[in-house]
Amino acid sequence: MTQQMNVGLLGLGTVGTGVLEIIEQHQDKLAHQIGARVEVQKILVSTLDKDRGEHIDRAKLTDRVEDILTDDSIDVIVEVMGGIEEARNYIHKALEHGKHVVTANKDVMALYGSELLQLANEKKCDLFYEASVAGGIPILRTIVEGLASDRITKIMGIVNGTTNYILTQMSKEGRIYEEVLKEAQALGYAEADPTSDVEGLDAARKIAILGTLGFSMRLDLDDVSVQGISNVTSQDLAYGDQLGYTMKLVGIANRDGDKVEVSVQPTLVPHSHPLASVDDEFNAVYVYGEAVGETMFYGPGAGKLPTATAVVSDLVEVLKNKRLGVNGNSAVIPQFEKLLKTDDEIRSKYFLRIHAKDIPGTFAILTALFHEHHISLEKILQVPLNEGKLAEIIVVTHEVTKLDYAAVIDRLNEEDVVVEIKSSYRAEGDN
Amino acid sequence: MTQQMNVGLLGLGTVGTGVLEIIEQHQDKLAHQIGARVEVQKILVSTLDKDRGEHIDRAKLTDRVEDILTDDSIDVIVEVMGGIEEARNYIHKALEHGKHVVTANKDVMALYGSELLQLANEKKCDLFYEASVAGGIPILRTIVEGLASDRITKIMGIVNGTTNYILTQMSKEGRIYEEVLKEAQALGYAEADPTSDVEGLDAARKIAILGTLGFSMRLDLDDVSVQGISNVTSQDLAYGDQLGYTMKLVGIANRDGDKVEVSVQPTLVPHSHPLASVDDEFNAVYVYGEAVGETMFYGPGAGKLPTATAVVSDLVEVLKNKRLGVNGNSAVIPQFEKLLKTDDEIRSKYFLRIHAKDIPGTFAILTALFHEHHISLEKILQVPLNEGKLAEIIVVTHEVTKLDYAAVIDRLNEEDVVVEIKSSYRAEGDN
Known part of the structure; x- marks a missing residue:
């Protein structure tokens, strides 16, 4: 157990700090699983002289990404900096340098996932992104491994906590959209500019990722038909309730034969459906497989520790693979040609x-x-x-x-x- | 891709037939994942001359377990014969012969899991048993892998479909226990002798397995405090409902500090709890981890294809490990000494x-x-x-x-x- 595996961390915001904490607090447990010690060797930050408290070893901080990408002692890059172009660029470079990558970045994976997975495959590198969809639910791993001998035909996900919180409040308390949104913003559940959440774009990115994995078919953000919740009224919810339905913002990916449909929209689900009772900021992904039937995975969609936990789980997989010499085998390249249903088939x-x-x-x-x-x-x-x-x-x-x-x-x-x-x-x- | 990996199947009942079907129908998908073909080489049956339809290759059948255990070409034994002593004996012998084992047998794992896992560990063999708890939910793998960097403090499971069906009917339709039980027996949801289900023994076996894994502590069936549902009345359910609760038969394993409590009993859970809306014959396991918070995994608890799917998922893991030369690393031996809470601590x-x-x-x-x-x-x-x-x-x-x-x-x-x-x-x- 003298071996040590080194990690380069890109970003030290909420999630990055959480990743650091988990790695430090679970050293023994991680070593027990991986058979090697895990050490965060270098950390990319934008401002070197910011006060970060006592527990951060300042010698590890750098504001030059090259310090990390060209460090041969670093095995894996963990990207938790957020943003799109810069993050994509760094992930790209890391893979080019033959480094494995774990990312929590749904934007990058939804927009450039195919290109990056292709590159990872060529470089025999792992590229894992469990935290990019419903951080607290190990749903990507479940789809890839757990249902390995099944054929998934439908995925339905409540994958945006902000909109689920808003709809739950409107539905349970009969409150109006604008008021709940304001409150959510005050509580920090919704961004100052809530567009990406309330117009369904965030959920669209996640259902594109889920559909791509579940159907082994490259589904881009443009393939997702998107409608948000900003026009939903409490009256709609009340009438829906009266007719036996609960309103949820649902990302839906389904397939019949070889053809698929991917969409996000406010959807009325029957009270008896497992998704109907997923309330407040919780997320859940419902998967229908031909052999297994109905399954659902429920948990927090975001938050420092859930997301950081998902990142560390991925990191453990990468490091185990590294010790086993099997990195790059798990990069799942879509196998099937994209065939989208037309409107007369949906x-x-x-x-x-x-x-x-x-x-x-x-x-x-x-x-x-x-x-x-x-x-x-x-x-x-x-x-x-x-x-x-x-x-x-x-x-x-x-x-x-x-x-x-x-x-x-x-x-x-x-x-x-x-x-x-x-x-x-x-x-x-x-x- | 010329390599072939051979499986010996013990038992050709409902689940065994399902395993055979999945392996045959997903040959390419399995080969793609494992990098080798999977072939069921021999099948142990109790009666050789029973009519089993056209699709079973009779040359593979044997009624002598030694034919399978001593066949050096067989890499993995899949035990789906059920029963206790004989199955335990065969699993023991298979491990002694250095063969990896996948089993769906909750009875054997609850009673003799520790002993068998110990042996597997010594022999550097894998012993996987995902199908033994909630067949359609990859909960064991999730606990071991997904929550790897977390500390689980509570597991609550609806892990018996028969009792959940009965309680759901009583609760939703106001029907009485005896009547629903009779109907469930007529529909084949409940056994002619329903004792193991309705008295909570089946659930107790499963929560012992879940607690052992989740807390890394050897919990035996005797450690589980058990109460069944046969005395539950519709009036109790109605009053519970009035006070905001739904009655479920819940297996509970929780820990405070180093001490744990494991029990199964009819339990009133608040309507707002995710377990409350798990209806009919469905199972669900709710896990609370310190980092991730609340998660829940929902799906079918039994059934031919869900159970067979879980078995095949385990089989895939074993075969991948075999190709990687890392079998036996995953056998999870409890790390902590058993410390049960006393009645003044529960x-x-x-x-x-x-x-x-x-x-x-x-x-x-x-x-x-x-x-x-x-x-x-x-x-x-x-x-x-x-x-x-x-x-x-x-x-x-x-x-x-x-x-x-x-x-x-x-x-x-x-x-x-x-x-x-x-x-x-x-x-x-x-x-």
Whole structure:
């Protein structure tokens, strides 16, 4: 047990500090698993003279990435600096130098994952990124290893804690979106500019990563159809609840045969679905495999220690592989050609809420329209509004194609009895 | 890719057939992962001339275990025959012959796991048993690998599908225990002799295995305090529901400092707890780690393909290790000395339902008794019964020691105003 393995850490923010702490506090446990001591040898920071407290060995700090990339004693680079272009550049260079990489960077992996994994493969290097999706849940490893002899056909993920917190508050307390968002910002759950979270972009990056792994098919961010939660109203949630659904921002990747669909949108899931009870800032990833059936993995999606723990788990794998001389075998290069479903192949249920004139024959006109577009209805709720002048009509359809649904929405918009289409959401079945 | 790795299969029942099917149907995928072909070379069956359909190669069948154990071309033994003594004996012999073992046998692992893991360690053999706990959930691997740099302090598992199905039916449909059990037997969800399931023994075996791994401490079946569900009434469930709880049969392993407690009992978990919404025959294991916080893994607990999938996942690991020349490193030998909490150290909330005389002063007598035993109450519900002659009193305590709680129960039994203690259950907090 005299061997020592050296790590270069890029970034010493919240996660970087957590990684340092875990490595220091679990020295013996890590050595027991790996058969070698782990030492963080050098740390890249942007400002050398910042006060970082007593416990950081200042001699390890550097503001020149080359000090780390060209240090032959360093086996693995851990990238926890965040950002996109610079991080991508450093990961690229690290792999070029034959160093293994662990990253927590979902942005880089969603945008440049394929290119970097390809390079890692060529260089026989490991590139692990468990922490990039739902930090507290070992979901990537589970998909790759645990379900190794299965065929995954569906992944549904609540993979953004901020939006799940907002929707939970709106749904449980009947509060309005703007108010909850402000509170979340005050509490530090949401960024000052919340766009990436509330418009679904963060979740889109993660479902692209999950879909790529689960289906072994290169899925880019551009392949993900994205809709955020900023237009969701408490009324939508209340009506959804009445019809047996809970609203969640769900990243969905599903496949039929060789073709896949990847999307993120506010989705109504039945109360009985395991995702329905994932509340507050928690994340969960639901995976359907042909052999295993339904499984779900639940945990914190972010946070210093969950994310740092995922990073250290990856680091342990890389170091074990290094000792075994098998690095680079685990870099999973997509095997299948990308085949995206077209709108006439994407099937789903929908929740639709419209305001219509409350006159005789309105509902007959609407049902005729649905029928014309091959859409049958599973649930219908009608409520009088404005002293009977308007009718609030909520329907949940059976499964229809995205194409047919879009067509019926166009027709409803033209239809005279329809005053306004208030909202429209995807809805999921019982599994 | 010309190398071939040979497997000896012990047992060709439901799971064995599933293992065969998965290996045959995923030949390419397995070869891609392992770098070698996997072939089931020999299969131990009890009756050679039974009709098994066209797809089984009869030349592979044998009724003599020695044919398999002494075959030098066989690398790994997969034990899916069930039973206890014979299976233990064969696993023992296989390890003695230097063969790696994958088993789905929770009984053998709960009773003889320590001895067999010790032997595997000596022989530098792998002994994997993912399928022995919650077949469809890769929970053992997750505990060992995913949470490698964490310290687990609590494991709570719904690890028996039969009892979870029964409790779900009782709770959601208000049906009585005997009726649901009969139905479950008719549907094949419960055995003709349901004792092992409904009395909590099956769950006890699994929580012993989970606790042993999670705490790295040898926990035997005898260390588990066990209570089954056969006395649970729909009334208990209804009152629990009213107070915000769902009843589940929960295996609990927790540790404070160096001391642990392992138990299985019907437990009231708050509606907001992730375990509360695990319904029907599904299993889930909730793990609390100091770094990661709350995580939960949900999936099918049994079934041909989920169990077979877990077996094949283990098999893949063993074969990869074999190719890497690192078998035997993963056999996890408990590191810590067993230290069980005594009754004055085991702390929990309790739900208590009693019938008392509805006379002035009754409640004052009861509260004085609780107070005397250092028990404070979190929730109280009182309902008049029998036209006011009796009072049904339900309380949920704050956390108390098992010792104090047992003492107050003794005193309540002697107390004149108490007509009957109807039921008493453990209750859990919000996490």
